[in-house]
Amino acid sequence: MGLRFRPVDSTFYDLFTESAQHLVTGAGLLAEMLSDTSDREDVARRMREAEHAADETTHAIVRRVNSTFVTPFDREDIYSLASGLDDVMDMMDEVVDQILLYEVKDLPTDLSAQVEVIQRCAEVTAAAMPQLQSMQSLEEYWIEINRLENAGDKNHRRTLANLFSGEYKAMEVLKLKDIVESLEGAIDAFEKVANTVEQIAVKES
Amino acid sequence: MGLRFRPVDSTFYDLFTESAQHLVTGAGLLAEMLSDTSDREDVARRMREAEHAADETTHAIVRRVNSTFVTPFDREDIYSLASGLDDVMDMMDEVVDQILLYEVKDLPTDLSAQVEVIQRCAEVTAAAMPQLQSMQSLEEYWIEINRLENAGDKNHRRTLANLFSGEYKAMEVLKLKDIVESLEGAIDAFEKVANTVEQIAVKES
Amino acid sequence: MGLRFRPVDSTFYDLFTESAQHLVTGAGLLAEMLSDTSDREDVARRMREAEHAADETTHAIVRRVNSTFVTPFDREDIYSLASGLDDVMDMMDEVVDQILLYEVKDLPTDLSAQVEVIQRCAEVTAAAMPQLQSMQSLEEYWIEINRLENAGDKNHRRTLANLFSGEYKAMEVLKLKDIVESLEGAIDAFEKVANTVEQIAVKES
Numbered sequence: 001m002g003l004r005f006r007p008v009d010s011t012f013y014d015l016f017t018e019s020a021q022h023l024v025t026g027a028g029l030l031a032e033m034l035s036d037t038s039d040r041e042d043v044a045r046r047m048r049e050a051e052h053a054a055d056e057t058t059h060a061i062v063r064r065v066n067s068t069f070v071t072p073f074d075r076e077d078i079y080s081l082a083s084g085l086d087d088v089m090d091m092m093d094e095v096v097d098q099i100l101l102y103e104v105k106d107l108p109t110d111l112s113a114q115v116e117v118i119q120r121c122a123e124v125t126a127a128a129m130p131q132l133q134s135m136q137s138l139e140e141y142w143i144e145i146n147r148l149e150n151a152g153d154k155n156h157r158r159t160l161a162n163l164f165s166g167e168y169k170a171m172e173v174l175k176l177k178d179i180v181e182s183l184e185g186a187i188d189a190f191e192k193v194a195n196t197v198e199q200i201a202v203k204e205s
Numbered sequence: 206m207g208l209r210f211r212p213v214d215s216t217f218y219d220l221f222t223e224s225a226q227h228l229v230t231g232a233g234l235l236a237e238m239l240s241d242t243s244d245r246e247d248v249a250r251r252m253r254e255a256e257h258a259a260d261e262t263t264h265a266i267v268r269r270v271n272s273t274f275v276t277p278f279d280r281e282d283i284y285s286l287a288s289g290l291d292d293v294m295d296m297m298d299e300v301v302d303q304i305l306l307y308e309v310k311d312l313p314t315d316l317s318a319q320v321e322v323i324q325r326c327a328e329v330t331a332a333a334m335p336q337l338q339s340m341q342s343l344e345e346y347w348i349e350i351n352r353l354e355n356a357g358d359k360n361h362r363r364t365l366a367n368l369f370s371g372e373y374k375a376m377e378v379l380k381l382k383d384i385v386e387s388l389e390g391a392i393d394a395f396e397k398v399a400n401t402v403e404q405i406a407v408k409e410s
Numbered sequence: 411m412g413l414r415f416r417p418v419d420s421t422f423y424d425l426f427t428e429s430a431q432h433l434v435t436g437a438g439l440l441a442e443m444l445s446d447t448s449d450r451e452d453v454a455r456r457m458r459e460a461e462h463a464a465d466e467t468t469h470a471i472v473r474r475v476n477s478t479f480v481t482p483f484d485r486e487d488i489y490s491l492a493s494g495l496d497d498v499m500d501m502m503d504e505v506v507d508q509i510l511l512y513e514v515k516d517l518p519t520d521l522s523a524q525v526e527v528i529q530r531c532a533e534v535t536a537a538a539m540p541q542l543q544s545m546q547s548l549e550e551y552w553i554e555i556n557r558l559e560n561a562g563d564k565n566h567r568r569t570l571a572n573l574f575s576g577e578y579k580a581m582e583v584l585k586l587k588d589i590v591e592s593l594e595g596a597i598d599a600f601e602k603v604a605n606t607v608e609q610i611a612v613k614e615s
Binding site: 157160161164165170171173174177202 | 476511512580581584585
C-alpha cells in the first residue's frame with residue numbers, strides 16, 4: 001500500500017468495529033425474538049440496552065471527529081459510516097418493538113430466513129470494519145453484502161406474496177407487513193453501509 | 206462571547222424565528238383538528254395557508270443564502286435548518302390532511318397527549334431560534350426537545366399497543382395507524398431540527 | 411450565453427438524457443401494467459430489465475464523475491441528479507412489483523390518471539436533460555413539473571378519499587394504498603429531480 005501521508009489514528013477503526021459488533025448482538029436478539037420459546041419482554045429489554053450501547057459508540061465517533069484535526073478519511077464519510085451503522089441498529093430495534101407491541105401470535109416461518117440473512121450481514125460487516133485500516137479485502141465484503149441483499153429481496157417478495165395469498169386476515173397482514181418491511185429495511189441499511197465503505201475505498205485508492 | 210469575526214446579518218435569525226412561529230400556528234391547528242367540535246374543512250384550509258406561508262419563509266431563507274456572500278454560519282447548515290423546519294410543517298399538514306381524507310369518526314383520546322407534545326416542541330423551538338444569534342441557552346433547548354421526544358415515543362408505543370389490542374377493526378387501524386405515525390414523524394422532525402442546531406453550536410463554539 | 415470557462419464535456423448531458431429516457435420506458439410499462447389485457451408477468455420482467463439498464467447508466471455517470479478532473483457542474487450536484495433520476499425508476503419498479511405481488515384484481519380507474527401524470531413527467535424530464543448544456547428553457551421545465559405535481563397531488567387525495575369511502579374492504583385498501591402511495595412517490599421523485607436542476611441552474615447563472 002506504500003506510504004500513507006495521514007498519521008494513523010487507529011481509534012476510528014476500533015470504534016467502527018465496536019459499532020458493527022453491536023449489530024451482531026442485535027441480530028442475535030432478533031433471532032431470539034422469533035423463537036417460540038423466548039421471553040419477548042426480556043429480549044426487547046436487552047435489545048433496548050444494545051441499542052443504547054450502539055448510540056454511545058456512535059456519539060463517541062462523532063465526538064472524536066469533532067475533536068480530531070486529521071482524520072483517517074473524509075469527515076463526512078466518517079459521519080455517513082457511523083450514522084449508517086446506527087441506522088441498521090434502529091431498524092433491528094424497530095422489528096423487535098413491533099413484534100412485542102403488535103402481540104403477533106404466529107410469526108410466519110418465512111421470517112427466519114430473513115433474520116438469517118441479517119445475522120450474516122452483521123457478521124460480514126463486523127469482519128470488514130477492522131480492514132478499513134489496511135483497505136484490504138473490502139471488495140469481497142461489499143460483493144457478499146450485495147449477494148445477501150439479493151437473497152433478502154427474494155425472501156421479502158416471497159413473504160409478501162404469501163401474506164397477500166388470502167391465507168391471512170387483514171388485521172394480521174397489517175401487523176406482519178410492518179415487521180416484514182422493517183426486516184427488509186435492516187438489510188437495505190446494511191447495503192448502504194457497504195456502499196459508504198465502497199465510496200471510501202474508491203477515494204483512498 | 207467576545208469578538209465575532211463574521212459580520213452579523215440578523216435577517217437569518219429573524220427568518221428562522223418566523224419559520225418556527227409557523228410551526229406554533231400549525232401545532233395549534235393540529236390541536237383544533239382533534240377537537241370534537243371543530244369544522245374540519247375549515248381547519249384544513251387554514252393549515253394549508255399556514256403551510257404555504259411556511260414555504261414562503263423557507264424560500265426567503267434559500268434566496269438569502271444564495272445572494273449573501275458572508276453567512277452567519279455554514280451555508281449547508283442554513284439549508285439543513287431551513288429544510289428541517291419545513292419538514293415539521295409538512296408532517297403536521299399531513300396529519301390534518303389524513304384526518305380529513307380518511308373521515309375518521311372517533312379519534313382515540315391518546316392522540317391529544319401526542320399533539321400536546323408537538324405544541325410544546327413548537328414553542329420550545331420558536332423560543333430557541335432567536336438565541337442562534339448569541340448562541341446562548343441552546344443546550345437547554347435541545348435537552349428539552351430530547352425529553353419531549355422520549356415522552357412522545359412512550360405515547361406512540363402506548364397508542365400502537367392500544368390500536369392492536371383487538372378493540373379496533375382492521376379498517377380503523379389502517380386509518381389511525383397512518384395518523385399516529387405522522388404525529389410521531391412530526392416529533393422526529395423537531396428532533397432533527399434540534400440536532401442541526403446542536404451541530405451548528407458545536408462548530409461555532 | 412457568452413464564454414464558458416469550463417471545458418464542455420458533453421458526455422454528462424448524454425448520460426443524463428439516457429437516464430431520463432429509461433424513465434420514459436418505465437412510465438410506459440407502468441401504463442401497460444394497468445391495462446386489463448396485459449400479461450403482468452411479462453410487463454414486470456421488462457420493467458426489471460429497464461430498471462437494470464437505468465442502474466447501468468447511473469453507474470456510468472458515477473464512474474465518469476470519479477474519473478473526470480473538470481466536471482460541467484459541481485460533483486455533488488451531478489451525484490444528486492443521477493441518484494434522483496435513479497430514485498424515480500425505483501419507485502416505478504416498485505409499483506409494478508406491488509401490482510404483481512399483491513395480485514390486485516381490479517385496479518381503480520383513478521390510477522390511470524396518476525400514471526398519465528407520471529408519463530408526462532417522464533417526457534418533460536427527458537426533454538429537459540439535453541438543455542442542461544445550454545441552460546436554456548429549464549425554467550419552463552420545472553414550472554411544468556410543479557404543475558404536474560399539483561395535479562398528481564389532487565389525484566392522490568381523491569383516490570385516498572375514495573379508498574376510504576367504505577366501498578373497499580380492509581384487505582383491498584391495504585393493497586391499493588401501497589400502490590397509490592408508490593405512484594405518488596414516483597411523482598415526488600420527479601419533483602426532486604426538477605429541484606436539483608433548478609439549484610444547478612441558479613448556481614450556473
